[in-house]
Amino acid sequence: KNRTVINLPNPIDTDTYKPSDKIKAREFLGLSKEKIYILFGAMDATSDNRKGFDKLIKALSFLEIEDLELLVFGSNKPKDSQNFGFVTHYFGEISDDKNLNKIYNSADVMIVPSLQENLSNVIMESLSCGTPVVAFNVGGNSDMIDHKKNGYLAKALDSNDLALGIDWVIKNNTKNYLGELARLKVLENFDSKIIAEKYKQLYNDVIEQSN
Numbered sequence: 036k037n038r039t040v041i042n043l044p045n046p047i048d049t050d051t052y053k054p055s056d057k058i059k060a061r062e063f064l065g066l067s068k069e070k071i072y073i074l075f076g077a078m079d080a081t082s083d084n085r086k087g088f089d090k091l092i093k094a095l096s097f098l099e100i101e102d103l104e105l106l107v108f109g110s111n112k113p114k115d116s117q118n119f120g121f122v123t124h125y126f127g128e129i130s131d132d133k134n135l136n137k138i139y140n141s142a143d144v145m146i147v148p149s150l151q152e153n154l155s156n157v158i159m160e161s162l163s164c165g166t167p168v169v170a171f172n173v174g175g176n177s178d179m180i181d182h183k184k185n186g187y188l189a190k191a192l193d194s195n196d197l198a199l200g201i202d203w204v205i206k207n208n209t210k211n212y213l214g215e216l217a218r219l220k221v222l223e224n225f226d227s228k229i230i231a232e233k234y235k236q237l238y239n240d241v242i243e244q245s246n
Contacts (some may be wrong), residue, residue: 041237044178046230047159049222051132052139054165054214060140071103071205073121074142074166076157078109078128086200087148090194095119095149097198100205108138125187139164144204148197152176162186165214165222169200179225183207185217198203 042213058068066072075091095105098120105123112125129135136190139145145161148238150157152174159179161168180186187200204213225230 040098043230043233043237044225045154045156045159045228047156047163047221047225049163049226051158052136052163054098054218055136055140057140058100059094060067060137063137064124064126064141066141067104067107069102071100071105072106072142073159073201074138074146075109076109076145076147077107085149085151087192090150090171090192090197091146091148092119093194094146094197094201095121097195098201099203106138106142108135121126135160136164139166142166143208146170146197146201147176150175150192159221159225160215163200163225165218167204167208167217169204169211171195171197179220181216181220185213185220 044139058124059209061068062129065122077086077088087097101230105121106126107120107123108126109131111127112123113225129138142161143166145157145166147158147168149155149171152170154175155170158170158176161186162185164213168186169179169189170180170186171191171193172182173191177188180188182188187203189196189200208214
């Protein structure tokens with residue numbers, strides 16, 4: 036408790052993960068221009084309880100939004116596919132940053148129902164692309180998501196509040212106002228150039244103290 040604590044977050048390349056034209060991104064992926072799309076990253080979702088897959092299923096069951104469809108990356112469509120209650124598009128594992136960027140940009144909102152998180156790459160990438168995020172208020176999520184400013188922090192493990200968050204973002208992201216604030220949050224706090232300068236400053240401070 037008597038020591039100086041320096042918190043240096045993971046950086047992101049904001050030139051790779053950046054906003055692009057939503058309509059063109061949807062055309063590239065074969066999606067509709069008019070639908071409302073919720074995005075979910077599903078790698079190990081069903082085998083890792085910490086991913087909150089059951090919370091997601093329950094939250095989706097509460098939604099009553101017309102023209103809503105679900106986008107899933109990180110997993111192929113399973114043989115015994117889960118009935119989410121909405122048309123679901125599976126993109127499988129994505130290893131190309133450009134394609135992942137298009138997926139983020141095609142969505143209206145990203146949902147991360149994890150029960151535990153450190154500093155989620157998925158949340159940071161989505162925000163950097165200008166796509167608001169809904170997640171539980173756990174771990175490092177509040178370091179990135181400003182409640183009702185660039186997304187929605189739901190009460191921990193509360194599926195009903197998770198659903199309320201999705202509904203809130205969809206109804207309040209007028210002219211992508213939330214998305215613009217999401218991008219700004221990353222540019223000001225997590226851009227790789229900014230984090231590099233923080234490392235340099237820390238090294239210089241240590242050197243000065245040692246002298």
